Amino acid sequence: GADRVLIISTGEIDLLHGKRLRQHQNAVAAAKKAGVSHLLYTSMPNPEPVSPVLFANDHYGTEQAIKASGIPYTIFRNGWYQENLFMALPHAIASGKWYTSAGEGRVAPGARDDMAAAIAAGLAAVSNESKTYTLTGPQAYTTAEIAALVSEVTGKPLDVVQVSDEALTEGVKASGVPEDFAEVIVSFDANTRAGRIAMVTDAIESLSGRTPKTLKQFLEANKVALAG
DSSP, rough: OSEEEOOOOOOOOOOOOOOHHHHHHHHHHHHHTTTOSEEEEOOOSOOOOSSSSTTTHHHHHHHHHHHTTTTOEEEEEOBBBBGGGTTTTHHHHTTTTEEEEEOOOOOOOHHHHHHHHHHHHHHOOOOOOOEEEEEEOOOOOOOHHHHHHHHHHOOOOOOOEEOOHHHHHHHHTTTTTHHHHHHHHHHHHHHHTTTTOOOOHHHHHHHHSSOOHHHHHHHTTEEEEEEE
């Protein structure tokens, strides 16, 4: 049987019925039944019940289930992905305006493949000590600082427009996004504004041995896709 098992959080975001949390809890129970010696899980930073992120409880509940199982664990709290900027930036760059409710909150976007390398290293490790790592990019930025970097890389002006969560939700819905997912997207901004994802760690480098990609490197590599 498997010795070390990685549970990757599913994409089944179900805010009404908690389907994703049940899937994760079932996976933990199955791992315990199978006699797994170490559990690894991909979570999110600061998933406690006070988190503004609407699906944070899926991660918090899974972390609690893992700890209650008695199995030694490694929890990877994956920060904001650089690739998530594809959700907002192409439209923002095209219009010259980036609407946000994140205020002066900071976020340290990291590359998915850097986080994957750190997780792979954790999976291959021999230690059975229980640990929690927060995986982030190498620097934290406000939305205005990201916009300035985008303008520098693309040569296109980008003004940040701060709006309320409610106004942002309406704007996201107007772009064709279903209401429940629009509310999820806006909850990320509320989380950033609350300072709950501003941390910068060296966990990617300490686990994988690789230097994490900077946000500027990501923007330069994806300039055409982002700016058209």
